[in-house]
Amino acid sequence: MYMKINGIRVAVEPDMTIIQAARKAGFYIPSLCSMEGVHEIGSCRICVVEVKGARTLIPACITRVEEDMEVFTHTARVRRARKTILELILSDHPPDECLTCEKNNQCELQKLAVQMNVQQIRYEGEPSPRIIDDESPAVVRDSAKCILCRRCVTVCSQIQGVNAIAPIGRGFNTVIAPAGRAFIMKSPCVQCGQCINVCPTGALTEKTDVDRVWRALEDPRIYTVVQAAPAVRVSIGEIFGLEPGTSVTGKLVSSLKRLGFDRVFDTNFSADLTIMEEVSELIQRIDEGRSLPMITSCSPGWINYLEYFFPHLTDHLSTCKSPQQMFGALIKTYYAQKLGISADRIFTVSVMPCTAKKYESQRPEMYSSGYRDVDAVLTTRELGAMLKEAGIDLLSGAEYSFDEPFGPGSGAGAIFGNTGGVMEAALRTAYEILTGEELRDLEFHQVRNLPGIKEAGVNIGDMKLSVAVIHGLGNIREVLEDIEKGNSPYHFIEVMCCPGGCIGGGGQPFSDDPDVRQKRIAGLYREDAKLPVRKSHENPAVQQLYREFLGKPLGQKSHKLLHTRYSNRYELLQKVD
Numbered sequence: 001m002y003m004k005i006n007g008i009r010v011a012v013e014p015d016m017t018i019i020q021a022a023r024k025a026g027f028y029i030p031s032l033c034s035m036e037g038v039h040e041i042g043s044c045r046i047c048v049v050e051v052k053g054a055r056t057l058i059p060a061c062i063t064r065v066e067e068d069m070e071v072f073t074h075t076a077r078v079r080r081a082r083k084t085i086l087e088l089i090l091s092d093h094p095p096d097e098c099l100t101c102e103k104n105n106q107c108e109l110q111k112l113a114v115q116m117n118v119q120q121i122r123y124e125g126e127p128s129p130r131i132i133d134d135e136s137p138a139v140v141r142d143s144a145k146c147i148l149c150r151r152c153v154t155v156c157s158q159i160q161g162v163n164a165i166a167p168i169g170r171g172f173n174t175v176i177a178p179a180g181r182a183f184i185m186k187s188p189c190v191q192c193g194q195c196i197n198v199c200p201t202g203a204l205t206e207k208t209d210v211d212r213v214w215r216a217l218e219d220p221r222i223y224t225v226v227q228a229a230p231a232v233r234v235s236i237g238e239i240f241g242l243e244p245g246t247s248v249t250g251k252l253v254s255s256l257k258r259l260g261f262d263r264v265f266d267t268n269f270s271a272d273l274t275i276m277e278e279v280s281e282l283i284q285r286i287d288e289g290r291s292l293p294m295i296t297s298c299s300p301g302w303i304n305y306l307e308y309f310f311p312h313l314t315d316h317l318s319t320c321k322s323p324q325q326m327f328g329a330l331i332k333t334y335y336a337q338k339l340g341i342s343a344d345r346i347f348t349v350s351v352m353p354c355t356a357k358k359y360e361s362q363r364p365e366m367y368s369s370g371y372r373d374v375d376a377v378l379t380t381r382e383l384g385a386m387l388k389e390a391g392i393d394l395l396s397g398a399e400y401s402f403d404e405p406f407g408p409g410s411g412a413g414a415i416f417g418n419t420g421g422v423m424e425a426a427l428r429t430a431y432e433i434l435t436g437e438e439l440r441d442l443e444f445h446q447v448r449n450l451p452g453i454k455e456a457g458v459n460i461g462d463m464k465l466s467v468a469v470i471h472g473l474g475n476i477r478e479v480l481e482d483i484e485k486g487n488s489p490y491h492f493i494e495v496m497c498c499p500g501g502c503i504g505g506g507g508q509p510f511s512d513d514p515d516v517r518q519k520r521i522a523g524l525y526r527e528d529a530k531l532p533v534r535k536s537h538e539n540p541a542v543q544q545l546y547r548e549f550l551g552k553p554l555g556q557k558s559h560k561l562l563h564t565r566y567s568n569r570y571e572l573l574q575k576v577d
Contacts, residue, residue, distance in 0.1 A: 003069040018060035018071055019047055027073045030082070030112055032089075032200050033149035034061035036514075038158050044149055045085050046112070049073050057081055083116055091123040093201075094144050101145070101202040106510050108200035109147060128172065136184045137362050138191035138207055138355040138506075143175055146203035152176060152195035159499060161474035162305065164189040176203075188308045188570075190473065192301035192497050193355030193379075193506015206355045206507060209376040210386055216347040216376070217260040223339070223346045226256050227327050229267045230409075231353040231417030231502040232380050234523030238509040239384035240394045244516045245523030250399025256351075257400060258392050266402040267350065268409020270323035270330070271416040271425070272536035273545070274298060277562055278320045279430045280553035282492055286463075291315045293468075293483065293490040296422050297566075298322040300360035301497030301506075305473050307569030310480050319563040321373075323416065324350045324357055325366050328373030329561040334549045338405065343369060349376045351383050353417070353505030356497065365564040379507025405541060411442075411528030412536045418521040419471035419501035420447040420454065423494040427458055427467075429537045435461040442534055448525075450500060450517065453479070455490075471496040 003012055003021065010025045019029045020036075033044040042059035051058045052070035057078065060071075072078065090113065098104055133141040150167065153176060157163045164187040168175050178187030196204045216222050237246045256264045282294050297303060297318040306314060321329070328350070332343040339346075350357065360366065361374040378386070387394055402408050412428055415421030424444045431439045446456040447467065452475035458465045468490050470476050476495060482488045498504045500517035503524065513519070533539055550558050 001067045003065050005071045006073055012065045016065045018049060018063050018065060021065050022073055029060045029073055031061050032108060032147060035151055035154060035198060038154055041150055046082055048078060048081050050075050050078055086112060086116055086118055087121055087123055089147050090121050091125060092128055102205040103202035133183045136207060138358040139184055139193060140205050140207050141184060142203050145201045146176055147201055148174055149200060151198040152204060155194045155198050159472055159474050160194055161477055162188055162190055190301040190304035191356040191359040194498060196506050206379050207358060208382060209378055210382050212376050213349055213378060223341060224261045225263045225331050225346055226261045226349040227265045227267045228252055228351045229353060230414045230524060232351050234520045235508050236380050236384055244513060245519035247523050247527055248394060251394055251397055253402055254397040254400040255387055255392050255394050259390055263403045265406045266409050267323050267327060268413030269406040269541055270327035271413035272409050272539040272542050273326055274320055274323050275412060275425050275429050275536035276542060276553045277558060278318050279426050281318055286491060293488050293493050294318055295493045295495055298422060299495060299497045301356035302495045303566060307566055311568035311570060313480060313483060314566045316483060317566060321562055321564050325373050326562045329369045332369035332371045333561060343371045347375050349378060350374050351378045353380050353502045353508045355379060355506040368561050380509060381507055407541045410536050410539045411531040411534035414527040415524050417502040417524050419496050420469045423447045423467055423469050425536055428535045431460050466490045467492045469494045471501050472499040473497055
């Protein structure tokens with residue numbers, strides 16, 4: 001069917017909104033609240049347009065097109081209305097904090113004010129009461145910067161299925177907060193940071209570890225060690241103008257060296273180590289018929305979710321720590337012994353795409369070495385900010401290799417950073433351990449790509465292994481309910497908290513590219529394809545670690561340092577003051 005936009009005849013689909021049709025015709029309609037496909041609420045009213053025959057202005061993000069509809073996107077009436085709405089929003093926004101705000105130059109409200117030529121605020125009034133909630137180790141909430149767009153509410157409820165926050169109150173007294181206006185740590189928040197990724201302003205940000213890391217780097221008594229996660233190398237380049245998915249591994253290593261870290265290691269190594277322990281655990285459980293299906297435990301946001309909503313199913317979790325925590329425990333033990341220095345002189349930092357990793361690093365279970373396994377966690381965004389503060393151009397430096405004795409990980413470790421990657425890495429190793437035969441075709445395409453739930457039956461010798469891959473917590477409840485009823489058909493389930501896996505983590509660079517997740521995933525598979533070792537069990541550094549220190553997978557030392565158990569988080573929350 002056809003409609004007219006600013007006098008131009010446009011072919012449109014019946015289910016299109018006006019804002020989508022305008023985009024197709026080459027006209028930009030601003031919005032602060034809409035998230036296409038999941039959040040069409042029309043709360044901000046910035047997107048209003050004139051429709052011929054309509055008495056009032058119409059919100060373009062929630063109004064469907066009609067045959068022969070005539071729309072005008074930038075008449076004087078529309079521009080005045082949008083500007084007035086924007087000025088009213090700005091009148092209740094901190095007036096002097098743009099330069100110091102974490103979202104400076106990436107704030108959608110700021111960009112819109114520039115675009116709409118707002119040069120003064122004509123409205124004055126009493127500001128809303130300000131609440132700064134910074135008790136969480138991962139997420140900081142500043143109510144004064146909230147514009148009540150409700151994007152965070154939508155991603156928490158519809159995408160993640162957590163419902164940790166909601167609008168409370170009415171009118172001027174409305175606030176987005178946990179139930180009872182509680183702080184985040186008193187809520188079921190899983191610390192995933194997806195709310196941060198969709199917040200248009202600085203109302204939600206990550207809890208920064210930047211100052212702690214700078215202090216450690218500047219202290220001559222401290223030996224600083226950093227590990228970099230696989231998803232970081234295909235996303236940090238975006239902060240410096242590169243296309244999403246561009247791998248900058250060598251330049252990332254050299255940039256971390258230039259920041260002053262004594263050693264730079266690859267989290268891919270401990271991803272390979274995780275596969276060795278996890279596959280051994282899976283085989284043991286299958287042999288014993290115990291606690292199946294086994295579910296992966298490398299995503300801390302997912303662990304938080306299970307502990308709160310389904311704590312009676314924690315026996316189904318793999319007991320493996322995440323690669324981040326395994327690496328930290330080894331640095332404070334095996335590597336400290338190699339260096340001949342006390343573990344309390346080593347400051348371990350991880351660069352992660354994830355805010356929940358900050359929470360994970362502080363868990364009481366993560367001190368198995370006698371020290372905190374990981375001392376500080378930087379998100380991809382935080383590392384980008386540190387490099388810019390230091391005047392280091394990621395793109396201009398030489399390319400360095402990761403330091404020994406851990407060296408680079410395998411291609412299997414690289415794909416840990418996206419949905420399906422842990423499963424594929426595990427299948428590559430499980431096949432060869434169980435059959436004693438070489439796996440010729442390493443690509444398990446049935447567990448790749450972005451459906452929320454993927455299922456596969458994989459023939460390994462005489463056994464058919466039934467597996468599932470799930471990303472985005474909103475997709476997991478039905479699967480868990482089947483496990484509760486004893487109806488689950490699976491042996492092994494991979495769960496990643498964030499949409500797309502770690503490449504879509506809450507600490508990744510902000511992006512308005514709708515294909516950003518697919519591009520980052522493609523970058524990781526390119527990394528996998530080019531690495532000389534593509535199976536975790538063939539990583540020479542992992543083999544050396546077992547020979548020199550761990551002995552064997554699931555051995556006594558492995559259990560002490562690399563495995564853990566989880567708790568009933570619902571009961572723990574009730575004890576929080």
